[in-house]
Amino acid sequence: MLRRPRRNRKSEAVRNLVEETSLSVKDLIFPMFLVDGAKKKVAIDSMPGIYRYSIDTMLREIESCMKLGIQAFDVFPAYPDSLKDTIASESYNPETFYLKALREIKKEFPELCLMSDVAMDPYSSDGHDGLVKDGKILNDETLEILARMSLAQADAGVDIIGPSDMMDGRVGYIRELLDESGFTDTSIMSYTAKYASAFYGPFRDALDSAPKFGDKKTYQMNPANSQEALVEGDLDTEEGADFLMVKPALSYLDIIKLLNDNFPLPIAAYNVSGEYSMIKASAEKGWIDNDRAMLEVLLSIKRAGAKVILTYFAKEYASLLR
Ligand code: PBG
Numbered sequence: 001m002l003r004r005p006r007r008n009r010k011s012e013a014v015r016n017l018v019e020e021t022s023l024s025v026k027d028l029i030f031p032m033f034l035v036d037g038a039k040k041k042v043a044i045d046s047m048p049g050i051y052r053y054s055i056d057t058m059l060r061e062i063e064s065c066m067k068l069g070i071q072a073f074d075v076f077p078a079y080p081d082s083l084k085d086t087i088a089s090e091s092y093n094p095e096t097f098y099l100k101a102l103r104e105i106k107k108e109f110p111e112l113c114l115m116s117d118v119a120m121d122p123y124s125s126d127g128h129d130g131l132v133k134d135g136k137i138l139n140d141e142t143l144e145i146l147a148r149m150s151l152a153q154a155d156a157g158v159d160i161i162g163p164s165d166m167m168d169g170r171v172g173y174i175r176e177l178l179d180e181s182g183f184t185d186t187s188i189m190s191y192t193a194k195y196a197s198a199f200y201g202p203f204r205d206a207l208d209s210a211p212k213f214g215d216k217k218t219y220q221m222n223p224a225n226s227q228e229a230l231v232e233g234d235l236d237t238e239e240g241a242d243f244l245m246v247k248p249a250l251s252y253l254d255i256i257k258l259l260n261d262n263f264p265l266p267i268a269a270y271n272v273s274g275e276y277s278m279i280k281a282s283a284e285k286g287w288i289d290n291d292r293a294m295l296e297v298l299l300s301i302k303r304a305g306a307k308v309i310l311t312y313f314a315k316e317y318a319s320l321l322r
Pocket residue numbers: 117118119120121129164165199200201202203204216271272273274
């Protein structure tokens with residue numbers, strides 16, 4: 001035998017030399033959940049280890065994450081039903097707790113990279129990402145609301161706007177309004193290929209944002225499709241996106257690779273709530289090893305071609321390295 005691939009696996013030192021993919025805390029964005037009020041840290045039953053924070057406790061949590069080397073955070077708000085309406089008007093109310101919190105985070109930690117979420121669902125009494133009329137999700141009428149929301153978030157100091165709604169044309173629409181308003185440096189990480197997935201379940205519990213009727217299949221992508229991700233990638237690139245995101249990550253590693261092979265923009269992948277909870281639940285039962293499974297999952301997303309990973313494991317991963 002001339003070729004013996006096992007020679008390159010014979011010791012840890014040799015294995016390290018030939019290792020093709022490396023993962024760093026710097027690749028990660030930590031998604032966090034915000035609630036109104038003070039001194040709150042409320043556990044989310046379906047996501048062990050993840051909490052809803054009020055702004056004061058969130059600032060301390062961000063500080064402890066930053067000490068571990070995490071430098072990017074994506075904040076999602078959980079709104080009470082009393083503040084929801086059909087047009088998501090709370091989303092661009094300058095006094096709303098989400099925008100005030102974003103401002104405070106950037107003020108206390110100007111060096112961190114702050115990402116925000118743009119979609120109607122946390123503020124919508126219909127629980128959909130777009131405006132609803134006669135049971136239909138309207139596209140063009142939604143764009144104006146998304147753009148107002150984006151502008152308010154950019155004004156609050158957000159570094160990266162994350163449109164997660166899957167409306168057509170929103171990246172261009174948002175880009176134009178941001179530029180006209182002087183926010184030429186505010187980046188857009190587009191949820192480019194966001195699939196209609198069962199793996200968002202725990203997130204919708206966390207935010208209490210499940211759709212009040214129907215599903216999201218008229219705007220989120222069909223899990224059966226990959227060519228369509230190229231169409232979305234073309235549009236987002238033309239419309240001025242700075243990052244292209246694939247979501248969820250694990251059932252869509254082929255899509256991550258497809259976009260990375262076809263577009264020069266950095267690819268991000270969202271390791272979503274259900275993917276996190278599956279590992280947590282089976283580890284709690286003693287069926288798999290939490291840390292090894294976490295490392296393998298994150299590495300596989302990176303190997304597939306993601307430059308950036310949004311993951312609820314961010315803090316745990318960073319702590320494990322210490
Ligand atoms: C909605 C949004 C969702 C997630 C992020 N933004 C859920 C959905 O589309 O219903 C899911 C994140 C996760 O599951 O971790 N705008």
